[in-house]
Amino acid sequence: xxxxxxxxxxxxxxxxxxxxxxxxxxxxxxxxxxxxxxxxxxxxxxxxxxxxxxxxxxxxxxxxxxxxxxxxxxxxxxxxxxxxxxxxxxxxxxxxxxxxxxxxxxxxxxxxxxxxxxxxxxxxxxxxxxxxxxxxxxxxxxxxxxxxxxxxxxxxxxxxxxxxxxxxxxxxxxxxxxxxxxxxxxxxxxxxxxxxxxxxxxxxxxxxxxxxxxxxxxxxxxxxxxxxxxxxxxxxxxxxxxxxxxxxxxxxxxxxxxxxxxxxxxxxxxxxxxxx
Numbered sequence: 001x002x003x004x005x006x007x008x009x010x011x012x013x014x015x016x017x018x019x020x021x022x023x024x025x026x027x028x029x030x031x032x033x034x035x036x037x038x039x040x041x042x043x044x045x046x047x048x049x050x051x052x053x054x055x056x057x058x059x060x061x062x063x064x065x066x067x068x069x070x071x072x073x074x075x076x077x078x079x080x081x082x083x084x085x086x087x088x089x090x091x092x093x094x095x096x097x098x099x100x101x102x103x104x105x106x107x108x109x110x111x112x113x114x115x116x117x118x119x120x121x122x123x124x125x126x127x128x129x130x131x132x133x134x135x136x137x138x139x140x141x142x143x144x145x146x147x148x149x150x151x152x153x154x155x156x157x158x159x160x161x162x163x164x165x166x167x168x169x170x171x172x173x174x175x176x177x178x179x180x181x182x183x184x185x186x187x188x189x190x191x192x193x194x195x196x197x198x199x200x201x202x203x204x205x206x207x208x209x210x211x212x213x214x215x216x217x218x219x220x221x222x223x224x225x226x227x228x229x230x231x232x233x234x235x236x237x238x239x240x241x242x243x244x245x246x247x248x249x250x251x252x253x254x255x256x257x258x259x260x261x262x263x264x265x266x267x268x269x270x271x272x273x274x275x276x
Contacts, residue, residue, distance in 0.1 A: 028263060034150060089151075091212060180216060
């Protein structure tokens with residue numbers, strides 16, 4: 001199961017937030033966030049209420065359930081935006097509360113972790129700043145490791161009874177899920193996917209949608225767009241080149257699909273996503 005826990009880091013860095021950080025959530029927030037405030041304060045609103053952000057705490061936040069964010073004065077913060085590569089881990093994260101937090105020392109996000117994060121992502125200066133090319137492998141592993149340790153703390157709170165009910169249904173569909181994960185760039189047909197688990201296409205579609213609250217097509221589209229987000233935030237490839245890399249022959253169509261999903265164009269995303 002270890003291959004089910006790979007994380008895609010979309011962006012990160014250090015930010016000095018003021019009143020301009022205040023806004024309502026948009027489609028661009030469709031990711032998971034890790035915040036480590038170092039001074040000042042702010043507040044985020046979720047579908048179950050408001051949560052203050054204070055220093056010396058590490059926060060795990062589901063952007064899918066984020067409603068608002070506000071900063072009355074100032075807040076300094078280290079941050080990461082990421083997505084799990086696997087549908088399995090995405091499902092697990094979606095079973096947890098929208099916000100959880102722990103003291104930095106307990107969660108391992110002390111000064112060393114924040115320094116490595118700051119080294120990997122140069123300060124935002126109004127234009128795209130991809131991760132440093134000279135980032136050491138040890139630094140990248142350390143960031144992934146800290147994220148996984150934080151996620152492990154989060155997953156300890158899961159209802160094991162609910163998981164016991166989920167796993168048999170998931171493992172029935174897993175060969176098809178793995179096939180989609182490996183072939184989403186070419187958008188295989190529903191018939192081809194369902195054949196991996198010897199189910200009729202319509203029956204597989206109903207089972208998958210009921211379990212994951214999304215259709216097989218939307219799952220593969222999300223995988224393509226998440227790969228596009230990663231490339232937008234970590235490379236200097238053009239939008240046309242990124243569209244081709246994620247399986248879209250027509251860059252204008254890719255831009256329309258991307259904009260409809262995230263409420264922002266690929267070009268604007270490249271800039272906006274370097275804000276906490």
